[in-house]
Amino acid sequence: MRQAQELKENRLGLSDRYDVAVTSAAPAFDEIVGLATEVCDAPVATIHFVDEGDQWIQAATSLRDEDSADPGSICALAQPSDEVIVVRDLVTDARFRNYLRTHPASSVRFYAAASLVAPDGTYVGALCVLDRQPRDLSDKQRSLLKALARRVITELELRRSLEAERVARRDAEQLLMEKDRLLAQNHVLMQEVDHRVKNSLQLVSSMLTLQARRLTNIEAALAIKEAQRRIASVAAAHDQLYRASGSDRVDMSVFLEGICGALAAHRPSNVDGIEVRAQPIEFGSKRAMKTGMLVAELVMNGLKHAYPADRHGSIRVELWSTGSIARLTVSDDGVGLPSDFNNEDSPGLGMRLIRSIVDQFGGTLRVEAGHGARVVVDIPKNGANAG
Template identity: 35%
Template sequence: MSAKRTVPENRNHRVFVKADLHRAEEDRLGALRRYGILDSLREADFDEIVKVASAICGTPISVINLIDHGRQWFKAEVGLGVRETPLDSSICAHAILQPGLFIVPDTTLDSRFADNPLVTGDPHLRFYAGALLETPDGFPLGTVCVLDYKPRELDDTQKSFLRLMANQVMKLLELRRISEAEHAARVEAEDLVKEKETLMREGDHRLMNSLQLVQSILALQSRRATNEETKNQLDMASNRVLAIATVHKQLHLTGSHEEIEIDTFMCRLCASLKHTAPAQITAINVDAENASVRSDVASGLGLLVAELATNSFKYAYNPGQTGSVDVSFRTTASGWILKVSDQGQGLPAGFDVDQSKGFGMQVVKAFVRRLDAAMTVSSRPGCTAFEIVRGSN
């Protein structure tokens, strides 16, 4: 590649050869910036390389030099005491245009550097050797170079070592680039998770508002109904919508993402259900084991509890009779057991859960199937219990 004579702005008006730009300079600079190394703090791994290079090659100066736009910047240096210098007088700017190892035994005898101010003036550089720092896709970033105040040569061992150090610097830069990329990907993933959580919260909020609106409409229609059967059906529909809204609200409050603490969830759910219960229900007692379950399982369990508790509110106790509903949950070696019970009048004589065509019981059985569980029912005056088991006891 040809070089051209330029006149730098200095008081001596010396004429020296300035290196041409790389044939793909913008792409080269883009590759350099992707490593995120420019203007970074000093790091021991890079400092050790220049110290060893200077010792092995026997030179007072050693530099890891990166050629930026308008400047050469030193990631590490020995013998210079500065972190950057202007590009116009850079010897390394010439070196990156050459393949492999670039050596100038005596700068005063090389027409490219004889009039260079770094040669004719302070610090009077006479020797240069630089091993190319090259990306995997072939872009030169700079050099690992050694310099001296007197002419000299490098032996084969020193040349091999300088190439080895350049390879080591590129490995460190690649590790740095990969680490930065992983960090950026991690930050992006965390941002996406936060965005997803925000959207989920907004979706939960809108769903709860919609369910509450539907429940309010059903309750209003029930109050206006003149037919008792229609009123009962509207009340049942209203209670079920309220139960679903309550489950979603409690999942939202407990953080419905991956897993949910089931004891906290059950206590909040039952406290909310208690507000919908008639005055004759004195309490909803919860005995739940402290365990984590998936949010979809918690949702199914919550809907089951809400449906069974609502049935107890409606049918367990005779008018004027008071009582409570009990909810328990415990884990087993292979699953869990949910139990909902009351101390009311019991199920009607001859009631068969499997044969029941009642809508409420159909809903309960659908929830049980959804959870891949099995249900047993025991009932007598003073105790009715629904036990839902997943896995063996």
């Protein structure tokens, strides 16, 4: 009969549920067999595990070298039972005649065992007590022996749970490491995409500049300058979205500050600045990008038209929450809009772009004339068209 350490490389059925074959030193099991000898007033107690084709003593107390084969051989003959198995005298019990012939020098006369049964009904062994003289167990001793057998199963289940927790923790650590690796890889890819987008926008802008130098037609030159301005707005929005990208949610207060700061760096000398007052409303990245392009278009219209050379002033950008709506306003104190201006009929490319973006939001657009100009856009926070 092999001991626990010898089964480390050849564990069978029992190890499907419990990894007991590698548990050679088990203080909890030693304590249980010690209690069993006290409770049953027996000189020998063992925890005997069985597997498919294997059996071994996991823990024992007061077991002499010459008796080492006895408990395992006897347990192999006794059938599992819901009740405590009691063999008052092996000599008079027919089940053990062959055992006695094989072990004529055995000193064991009394044997009792409480089966070790896992919660799923699997028989895994027995908690045994042995004596060298015929005897019996009282009802109380039988009950306590069964309770100690349940404690063995509790210890096995605890070890199983701890092992499952260890494996789960190891798997979680591996997942976290993989997550960190993917995030690092994603950051590198984002940097590469950002670099390529910037290069592409810069290339287009440079090509327009070369083309503009060849033009003698003023209208064509202005059209190219307008195209360059819009490329700059897209570049500003892209740059700020990249800087804000840590997740799919973008803090619009930070995002709009960044865009307007980039636009302010190229403002005309008679525009004092671009003021931003925005609540920390979070948009998805797609909606944030569209809002950034909308703000860039409105701000650059103000930079271009609000203040002729003889006037000074600022552009104001505001965003705040009002119920289910995020309200965006871009305003100035400049010369204002023509008296016959109608944003729904305006043929200009700028207003067409603005209307297109607002329609994508499923929002509303309102242009207020008067002292300066004020554009109000209501953007739904939720809904299919919320971006």
